[in-house]
Amino acid sequence: MLRRAAMVSALLLTSSVFTECSEKALDIDNPNQLSPTLFWRNADDAEKALVATYGPLTTIMGWGRMMGAILTTLRGDDLNPFPAQEVNDVGTFAVASTDNRVLEGWGELNAIVARANQVIANVPAIQMNEARKKEILGEAYFLRAFAHFHLLNMWGNIPLITKPVNALEDILVPQAPAADVWASIKSDLRQAQSSLPAEPKDVGRATAGAATALLGKAHLYTKDWAAAATEFKKIVDGTQYRLVANYQDNFQAATNNNAESIFELQYQRSDTGNWGPSGTPNPWRGQAWEPDVAPKGYTSQASTTINRWVYDLFMKEKTITGAIDPRAFATMIWNYPGAKVYQDDFTKAFTGSDQNNVWVRKYLNFDRTSSLTPGSWAYPTNNRRMIRLADVLLMYAEAENEANGPSAAVYAAINRVRARATMPNIAPGLSQAAMREAIRNERVLELTAEGDRIFDLNRWGITADVFTRNPALRSNSGGQFQRNKNELLPIPQNDINTNPQLKQNPGY
Template identity: 35%
Template sequence: MKVRNILMLSIGMLAITGCEDELNLENPNSMTASLYWADEDQALAGINAVYTPLINDGYYMRMTPALTDGRADDFKADSPWPDLGQISNFTILPTSDPIRWMWEAYYQQVFRANQVLQNAPDIEMDEDLKQRILGQAYFLRGLAYFHLAINFEKVPIPLTPAQVQEDYYQPTGTEEELWTQIKSDFAQAQQMLPVDYENVNGPDRAQLGRATKGAATGFLGKAHLYQEEWSDAAAEFRKLIDGPEVNIYSLMDDYRDNFSPFSENNAESLFEVQFANPDQVGGSVKNYGGEPQNAWQQVSSTGHTYAQDGFGYSDFLPTRWIYNKYKEEETVDDNIDPRLLVTIASNEPEANSTTVYGGVEWPHAPDAIYPRKYTHDGLGFDSESEGGNELSEINYRLMRYADVLLMYAEALNELGQTQEAYQYINQVRNRANLADLEDIAPSLSQEDMRDQLAEERALEFAIESIRWHDIRRWGWLYDADKLAELRSRDNEFDSWRAGKEYLPIPQSELDVNPNAEPNSAN
């Protein structure tokens, strides 16, 4: 049973606020916090509700992928919606609605996680279940703050539910405080979460989609990596690769399985957002945003947003640079890198790929290219989103084992263990049927290996909400030569200016919170 099948049980359960003393009335139709948090069922409904923001429009329903991919050099805007173009060329304003939707979705998750962490410890219930619930709350709060850190630079860091009016006006924390909290939350989650839910005892038994020890370990390692804490990052990734407890992951034989609705929560996936179409779980109201309700659908709009002309909105296009990059190195049997036709829809007669969706002959200009990853194209469907707008059920994978392998290789290289990094890169290359790296680039220097890893990551993770944050954390925007390369690949970088690597703090937040500070992008 997937988490997505039980999310609706908790919608609305955490819309619970206290009343001011002078208006001490109890609404029998809306339970307050003082009456909630009484038993195991309510604790479980509470943690289920912390997952719900993930399917909000501002999070992974649409805007987090779109506003992340759009800023990278492998993707460019092709949309009549001005906000998407402004995101891609780094001119977005703090009054942008999509920016605000992201901010609100992340803090909705923080708010709900804080409620669980505040109230669940005092509930008399099975202790093992309680530890799992708390571990999930720490993980999901850490995940929300991770997204806030990489997108907004520095933000308020509330750690408890607001009790008095002043609590609603949290000051902006420092970057150091924010990253310290992220790592603390993931470390706490790592200690409390199970490797999986197959053998636990309780109502969450065998439920796929819940946060696990492996997910917490992967994101703790990633947080260290983003902070250039190489030894700590390597130590966490090593647990996933050859540790005694959480080395349960492996690469799928077929790269396409990582983006298909038929192979979700697979051996390569550390954590993914669970989506479902209305035929599977019901719902009549699109999950665009705001406070979730019982009629909410659990659909993704990413597929329809990315899908090619005639099948979706085609709001973005791959850059010619990433398309050409896939063709630079052939497989060991002289074929095209198989990741190309999973990632990009293109007319490739030499690869016997001249159709889209359910066999439609290539309907575009011969040299046109479109996104394919996270759409239904190539998966046996006749149309995008199963015949309706924005009704995709494809889960969004937040971390794959391939990422663990390449991040581990990066950490090893930065620690001066460049030769040791080859074997982990080779695992990813070999899945794509490419030659071992030492056969084509032996004895790379540390600096050359950095460039090689950047290429390996670009090809493996194109259009997965990863490339942009790699560019940002590597400091390429402040390296004149690298910035020139980015501009040659995607002219949207021509309008990048210092500080614009982050999204601006929403103006609505600055207007209502006198203690909130703008960031470098405002």
């Protein structure tokens, strides 16, 4: 496991090696800075640098909070956030390029890229066990691809930096064509795929399966359907991963790192952490985005609801025994007999119109009395499952349907997901278009509130149509989607000011 103590010491040791350049840093010698010539000496240095590369994933600025909900989950049409200046501006379409939340997510992802570049450039020359060296490089390639994948899909126009930053001119570069970034992502993932083991050195590290799944996803997002299906099939036909019997086990701390998980972020509880990015002393690494999605009255934040169309989709079809889809109870809280909000009865938790709302249940920790107690920002440790088998099965079904139509393999994949929830098989004889719709609906039933929805809408090219035709999707805030703007996040103004070669995204 990526233990907290080891991660903290690694970040302290290597933060000066991986920090971004500035003119001031180039002009002044820092007596406390560790020279690269003194650091990249042995296997221990290689391991510390790799741990530092994982570091930004789980900070408050990364998937600890900003990437965990504010910059991803709150942007989909499945959720309906209430307004909160800067905090929920991304989800309510009021975001500006000066928004600190945007800068924080952008910064942590770019920190992963910068650190991975250092590992890839310096580890090959270290004298150490060659097998472990290969794995370290494979992990670095995976992490760089992972960061570039999210930067590209969230910001759209990004620089492509694949070498260590040693001078100001190395970082003051223009944005690269998306095709070049995709090519780099796929190349990195093929390298990772061939270098990584099936089982990780420590729980939470990248594996060959994680690289295969993300490579398939990269092909899917670029509409290379056959290549995507080929990669996903390696996992679908394999025996390493399986759907767990209880759907809710994918969102609870007691069942972290279960058999369905392909790549999972490891949260760590800390009562004495600090609010800051990786590289700062002892940053919080708990699951800190629960307050952003917890119901009103159970959070210090503005909260969000689940849009009614998601509830309606869950209620549209019953299980083979005539019951409600069990995934509904793990995903949503609504006014049904026996419904609980943390440890309170639903009918006592809410009054007035709030009793008619549908609230988020997924990833909430009901062993607590609210998202605030006994602690909010660093208390929960239910890991974020970034890639799990059910998602891969549905992506495989999509890729295969687009490549070859609704074949037997498509039916088998989607029905495998539905069977876990005791839902009936998809009706036979569907057209390709009808199966496409069935797969898209199944992604809602399986993945609501997991942060995937905005990525799906964007890659399908329907984001603007969905939001502009349905203004009620942002009824809590009255936010109005602007076509050719809100599909992407703004490039942080700080970077625009620093690098004159960067161009802002349209509309900002």
